[in-house]
Amino acid sequence: MSADLQSYNRQLAQSKQKLVLSIVLLLISSLGALFIGRYPVAGFASPQLLLSDPLYAQVVLHIRLPRVVLAVVGGAALAAAGYVFQMLFANPLVEPGFLGVSQGAAFGAASAMVFFGSSAALIQVFAAVGGLVALFLSYLIARLLRFGGSILRLVLAGIAVGAFFSALLSLVKLAADPHGSLQEITFWMMGGLYNSNWSMAVWVVPIIGVSLTLLLLFRWRINILSLSAKSAHAVGLAVGVQKGLLLLCATTATTAIISVAGLLGWVGLIIPHLGRKLYGSDARYSLGGSALLGALFLLLCDTAGRTLLSSEIPLGVITSLCGAALFVVILSQKEKEREFEHSL
Amino acid sequence: MNTAFEITNLSYRYPGSLSNVLDKVSFSTPDSGATALLGPNGSGKTTLLELLLRFKTPFEGAITLFGKKSQEYSKKSFAQLVSLVPQLEVSRFSFSVLEQVLFGRTPYIDALATPSQEDVEIAWLALKRTNIEHLAQRRVAALSAGEQQLALLARSLAQQPRILLLDEPTSSLDPANVALVLSLLKELKQEGMGLIFSTHDPSLAAELADRAVMLKKGELLFHGEIQMAMEDKLLSHLYATKMRTYTIEGRIVVVRS
Numbered sequence A: 001m002s003a004d005l006q007s008y009n010r011q012l013a014q015s016k017q018k019l020v021l022s023i024v025l026l027l028i029s030s031l032g033a034l035f036i037g038r039y040p041v042a043g044f045a046s047p048q049l050l051l052s053d054p055l056y057a058q059v060v061l062h063i064r065l066p067r068v069v070l071a072v073v074g075g076a077a078l079a080a081a082g083y084v085f086q087m088l089f090a091n092p093l094v095e096p097g098f099l100g101v102s103q104g105a106a107f108g109a110a111s112a113m114v115f116f117g118s119s120a121a122l123i124q125v126f127a128a129v130g131g132l133v134a135l136f137l138s139y140l141i142a143r144l145l146r147f148g149g150s151i152l153r154l155v156l157a158g159i160a161v162g163a164f165f166s167a168l169l170s171l172v173k174l175a176a177d178p179h180g181s182l183q184e185i186t187f188w189m190m191g192g193l194y195n196s197n198w199s200m201a202v203w204v205v206p207i208i209g210v211s212l213t214l215l216l217l218f219r220w221r222i223n224i225l226s227l228s229a230k231s232a233h234a235v236g237l238a239v240g241v242q243k244g245l246l247l248l249c250a251t252t253a254t255t256a257i258i259s260v261a262g263l264l265g266w267v268g269l270i271i272p273h274l275g276r277k278l279y280g281s282d283a284r285y286s287l288g289g290s291a292l293l294g295a296l297f298l299l300l301c302d303t304a305g306r307t308l309l310s311s312e313i314p315l316g317v318i319t320s321l322c323g324a325a326l327f328v329v330i331l332s333q334k335e336k337e338r339e340f341e342h343s344l
Numbered sequence B: 001m002n003t004a005f006e007i008t009n010l011s012y013r014y015p016g017s018l019s020n021v022l023d024k025v026s027f028s029t030p031d032s033g034a035t036a037l038l039g040p041n042g043s044g045k046t047t048l049l050e051l052l053l054r055f056k057t058p059f060e061g062a063i064t065l066f067g068k069k070s071q072e073y074s075k076k077s078f079a080q081l082v083s084l085v086p087q088l089e090v091s092r093f094s095f096s097v098l099e100q101v102l103f104g105r106t107p108y109i110d111a112l113a114t115p116s117q118e119d120v121e122i123a124w125l126a127l128k129r130t131n132i133e134h135l136a137q138r139r140v141a142a143l144s145a146g147e148q149q150l151a152l153l154a155r156s157l158a159q160q161p162r163i164l165l166l167d168e169p170t171s172s173l174d175p176a177n178v179a180l181v182l183s184l185l186k187e188l189k190q191e192g193m194g195l196i197f198s199t200h201d202p203s204l205a206a207e208l209a210d211r212a213v214m215l216k217k218g219e220l221l222f223h224g225e226i227q228m229a230m231e232d233k234l235l236s237h238l239y240a241t242k243m244r245t246y247t248i249e250g251r252i253v254v255v256r257s
Helices: A003-033 A054-088 A101-115 A120-144 A150-175 A179-188 A196-217 A219-225 A228-236 A240-259 A267-279 A283-307 A315-331 A334-343 B045-052 B075-079 B097-105 B116-131 B145-158 B175-190 B202-208 B232-238
Strands: B002-013 B024-031 B033-038 B060-065 B082-085 B163-167 B194-197 B211-216 B218-227 B241-246 B249-257
Touching: A003 A267, A003 B024, A003 B045, A054 A219, A054 A240, A054 A267, A054 A283, A101 A120, A101 A150, A101 A179, A120 A240, A120 B097, A150 A179, A150 B145, A179 A228, A196 A219, A196 A240, A196 A283, A219 A228, A219 A334, A219 B097, A228 A240, A228 B082, A228 B145, A267 A283, A267 A315, A267 B097, A315 A334, A315 B145, A315 B175, B002 B045, B002 B175, B024 B045, B024 B060, B024 B194, B024 B211, B033 B045, B033 B175, B033 B202, B045 B163, B045 B194, B045 B211, B075 B082, B075 B202, B082 B145, B097 B116, B116 B145, B145 B175, B175 B194, B175 B202, B194 B202, B202 B249, B211 B232, B232 B241
Parallel strands: B024 B218, B033 B194, B033 B211, B082 B163, B163 B194
Antiparallel strands: B002 B024, B002 B060, B211 B218, B241 B249
16 A cells, blocks of 8 residues: 555544544533533532532523533534535535525514514424525526526525515514514524523424434535536436435524524534534545534534623624634635635 | 447437437447547537436437446446546535545445445556556645646546546647647557547547547537548538648648648
């Protein structure tokens, strides 16, 4: 075996080690986040108190634990979905929001708040349906368009659908009570996990779990689907069917977390870049790696948001601040600059 | 020599269009040697390659491969027989040369599986075959056009096909790289691989091909031995401009006159 082949195998082994390290880091952070908060004292409280203080146990098990679980699962979903979108569209600057999913979900959630009161379950269902309807509309409109290749058509249709739902959202806001549901809508759109509970987690976690498992199973094919349609076809893939299935999985996972946590900007756009930088371009490693980084990122942002100040900072605000900053850092680095240039 | 592709009355039109871009074309290619697809811009060369690759579905007519209807092969088994070397395309992601060549192993990898060590070794052999093993760890985007073309060729070789389809294999290369790619293609031909390539350059066809298929406005103008094709009147008619063939040092060279 030649030296180069050995060094390739060594690289793969390193990527695997990095993945294992990331999992360990995520587990430690998750565990740590459970014991950080504002009760019984601001900051870290010892796990030993769980035995002596029943209220503390209640807070950890029924408030913080579901919140940590949702942050981890949601972060993984947003990052993995963004990763898959970037690969399948062969464009490092896209994420599920490009197909109008975020705007659709926002419109759905706002409608539920204005017209059906503020039942949490109803808001989640409406947001999920709104997101999926937007995806479906983008797909249908893309088939009607007579301009550009299939990918360009999908993106153009997504822009139209996004604008359409933004306009509808404004209409709904107009009808909203300025002292009631309008404030609620604004707050929802900032995104946050502040009202996490187990009844949310029990349906969000399985949906995201199944979607992410499917995406991970297809990790080799995701590499191939980032090539031109002709090249992917030439090595034996049913390109249209597989892209459709993977986009559906990615959007379902995204919609599931948006529906309970509102709009969490930049995670799906920026984390996959870090993932490829850290674990390499091969989706066998960087898809899972991006999901782990996304989980860690959202967990850290959420924990910071609920502990830094005495009142909570909305999660979407923190992810956007960090995301935009990371974006500039990545853009100003030479090697990755090329990746962006191609897509502009 | 056996027949590889047998094309009968093949027509293609774009969905919604009323006119054929390829009209009742019939010819066959053997399973070894090289066939050049010649014709001016818009004559249907690329469409024909895409039909052979099953990337497009015929409007009318039939294509068989090794005696079996082309559509009846599974995607996987078809990709184990026929491979495409596309015109230069570079991924937007920073794949290394070895990673890209490994993509060629996909027809041998189950849907949810990943490449085995054996796949990596076959990809490595393809790199050696194309003399670019020293570039294995380099990013594809950082290579010269000639090296990128060789890397695409290596990807196709890793696919271990019987027939290689090449879309304008030398059109974006400088003379030194043309020579590099050509000598490799000649070797592959010698080893018994069937080549079908499209080209704008009749001199290239004369140098590499054993047979020519000439398309003009979607219709078959000529198919047969390359020596018969390299004829002033036929070439002038094909390109609608005066063409002349010369023999220089035993090689046929075609120029506009």
